[in-house]
Amino acid sequence: MNWKILIPILLPLTSFIPALLILMIREEQKTLRTTVNMIGAIAKLVLVGVIAYGVYQGLEFEARFPLVGDLDFILRVDGVSLLFAALSAALWLLTTIYAIGYLEGSAYRKRFFCFFSLCVTATMGISLAGNLITLLIFYEMLTLVTYPLVVHRGTEKALRAGRVYLVYTLSGGTLFLMGTAWIHVLAGPVEFVRGGSLGPYVLDHQTQLTAIFILMMIGFGVKCALVPLHGWLPKAMVAPAPVSALLHAVAVVKAGAFGIVRLIYNVFGTDTAEALGVLQPLAYLASFTILYGSLRALFQVDIKKRLAYSTISQLSYIVLGLSIWGPIGTVGALVHLVHQGMMKITLFFCAGNLAEELDIHRVDQLNGVGRRMPWTMIAFSVAALGMIGVPPGAGFISKWYLGAGAASARDYGFIAVLCASSLLNAAYFLPMIHAAWFRPPSDHMQQVLENHKTGRPEISPLLLWPTVVTAIMSLSAGVFAASPISPLGAARMIVERVYFP
Template structure:
C-alpha cells in the first residue's frame, strides 16, 4: 500500500487543476492563495513520498513486456523532481503578479498546475514506455501555454512546437519498437540493459540510439531541431521560464540521460561509437546557439538561443562517458535551470514595468530597476562561468571530463563558447548600467514583491551553490558512481 503514495505527486496536480475550474472563489486573491497552496502542497507531498522510500516502485498496468506502465523513485528522479517542484513554487509567486496584465488567467494556471504533475511523472518513470507516455502528455499540457496569447504569432509558434515535438516523439517510438525486438525489457537499470545484446547487433543498436537521441533531442533543442524554442518566446514570460529552465527542455535532457545510462549504458555506447556520432550534433548546438544569440536585439530571443547553447553543454557532459563529465552535465542541468529562470524573470519584470523588449532600449535601466538588473547581472556572470557562482562549478567539471576523455577539443569548445557567452551577455549589463538615457526616471521602478521575491531568492541560491557547491555535488556523485 505504501507504494501507492508514488502516484499522489503525479495525480494531485490533475485533481487540483480540475478543482480550480470547479470551485467558486470569492475574489481573485482567494484564487491566487489556492494556486499557491496547490504548488506548495505538491512539493511537500513529493518530498514526503521520497523520504519514505527512495527506491519505491509501483506497477500500474502490465499487458506484456512492452506495454508496462510502471513508476519508480531513484536518485536521478529525486534530483529532477525536487528541482522542478522547487522552481515551480518560485514561478507561481512570479506568475501571480505577472499574469495581472494577461487574459485567461484561470486557463493559464490550469495547465500550469497540470504540467507540474506531468513533469513529476517523467521524473518517476520506471521504464521507457512510461517515460514516453508522460513525454507526450508534456507536449499536450504545455501547448495551451505556448499559444496563450491567441495571436497569429502564438498560433504559428504553437503549430511549430507540435510538429517538432510529435516528430521527435515519432523517432523515439520507432527506436523503442526496434529496441524491443533486441531486448524486450525496457526497464531503466543503472548501467544499461543491453550488455548481453550487443554482439551481432552493433549497427542496429547505433541506429536505435541515434533515433532516441534525436527524438528526445527535439525538446532539448539539439540543432537542427532547435527552431521551435526561440519561436515559443511569444508565450508569457512565466511560460518561457518553464520551457527553458524546467519542464520541457530539461525533460528532454533528463530523457537523454535515462536512455544513455539506464538503457544503453556507457560500455555499449563506447562499443558502437554512439557518443562520437552524437558529439557532432552537440558541438554544432553549443557553437551555433552562441553565434545566433549575438545577433538578436530582442532580449527573450537572445536568452532563447543562449539556452540552446547551454543545453549543448549538458549533453556534452552526458556523451563524454566519464565520471567528471557526467557530474558536470548533471550539475549544469541544475545550475542552468536556476540561472536561466532568473534571466527570464528579470526580462519579464522589465517588460511588465517598462514594456521594453529589445536590449537597445534598455539604456540606463539599471538605475531605474537596480535590484532587477543586479540580479540579472549576477545570473549573467554565472552563465559565463565566472567564479564564485554555480555556473563555474559545473563548467569546471565539464572541462575536467574533456581532459579525462583525452579530447582537448571539448575544453577548447567550452572556452570558446564561454567567450561568446560573454559577448552576448555583458553588453546587456553595460547598456543597462553605463549608457545614458535622459528619459530614465529617478525613482525605483523594480517590480512588486511577488515578482521580486523569486528573483532575489534564486539569485542568492546561485551564489550560495557557487560558494558551497558540495550540497549538490555530493548527491550528483552518488548518482554518477552507479552509472559509470
C-alpha cells in the first residue's frame, strides 16, 4: 500500500489501537496502561508532523474505500483538516499526561482511558473526513464514545447530565443524517471540494437546499453549542476535569465548529450559501450566542460553569467569522478554532488543579489562591487575559481579524458585538484574577499557606506541566503570530490558497 494512502489510515489508528489494548490490560497495570497511552499520543503527533511536512512539499494524502453503492469512505488531508488534526494531536498528548495524574488512585481508569482514546479516534476521523458520509460516521461515533466520559463518576447528577447530553447530540446527529441523505438524493455523493459542489442546483432547488442547510446547521450547532442548542454543555461539567478540557478544547464542541466550516466552504460553498440567504441569519444567531454566553458566564459562581458559558460564547466567534463571508473574517474564524482550544484547555486544567489540590470549585473561594498555587494562577491569568483579547495574547489576534473582517464587509454591528463581548469577558475573568492575586486570603486559605511552608510542591508535576505548557502555547501563538508556522500563518495560507485563491 502506498504510504500516502497508509498515513491517513494510521492517524486514527494511533488512538484506536491503544483503546483496544487498554481493554486487555488489567486495572492495576498502571505502568503498562500509561506506556500504551503515551506511545499512541506521541505517535499521533509524529504522524501529524510527517503529514505537515508532506503537505508543505506538495504531496497529497488520501485513502478511499467503497462502502455501499456509490458511497465511499474517504480519509483525506487538506489544509483545514491538517489544522484541526494538529490541534487535536498536540492537545491530546498534554491532556493524556494531565489525565494520568488527575486519575491516579481513582477507580475505573481502564474504562476511562479506553473511551478517552476512542474519543480522540473519532475526532481525528472527523478532521480527515473527505466526504459527508465519512464525517457522519465519525460524528456519531464521537457522540457515543464521549457519553461514558461524561458519566464517568457514576453519580445521579452525572447520569442525568449524560441523558441530557445524549438527547441533544443524538437529535442533532439525526438531523445531520437527514440532511446528508437529502443531499445524496438531490446531488449524489458529496465530497469536500473547494467552493462546494451544490452551486449547480441553486436555481432549481433553492427551497430544498435552504432546508438542507438549516437541518445540517442544527446538527452541527448542537455540538457547537449555538443558542438555543447549548443546554447540554453546562450540565456536562460534572465530568472530570480532563474530560471537560477535552470537550471544550479538542473534541465535541470543535467537531461542531469544524462541521460548520465544512458545510459552508466545502459542501455548499460561500457563493451558494450567500445566494440562499443563510449566512446573514447565521451571523445574527452567532452574535446573539456570543452575548448570551458572556452574560450567563458573568453570573455563574461555579468556576467550571463560568468557563462552560464562556465556551458557548467563544465558539460562536468561529461561526461569526465564517458567516461574515470574506477572507479576513475566515482567517479569524480558523485561527480562533486553534486559539480558543489552547486558551480554554488551559483554563480547565487550572480549574481541575484548584479542585484537586484545594477543593476550590467556586469563584468566591479564590481569594489569595495565587500565593498557594502561583504557577497554576499564572497560567490561568495568561489564558483569561487572552480570552478577553488583551495583546499579545492569542485571543487578541483572533478578535482583530474578526473585527477587520466585519469592517471589510461593512457589518459594523458585529464589531460592536465583539467589543461588548470583550467587555463582558473582562467583567467575569478580571475579578477572578484580582481575587487570586490581590485579595487577602480567607482563614482557610491562610491555614493552607501556613501548611505550605513545609516546602510541599504546588501540585503533582503531571497536573502542573501540561497546564503551564498550554499557557505558553496560547501566549506564543499571539507573540509569534507573524511567523508562517504559527496558527495564524496556517490559517492565512488555507484562506489564500484554498478558500479565497
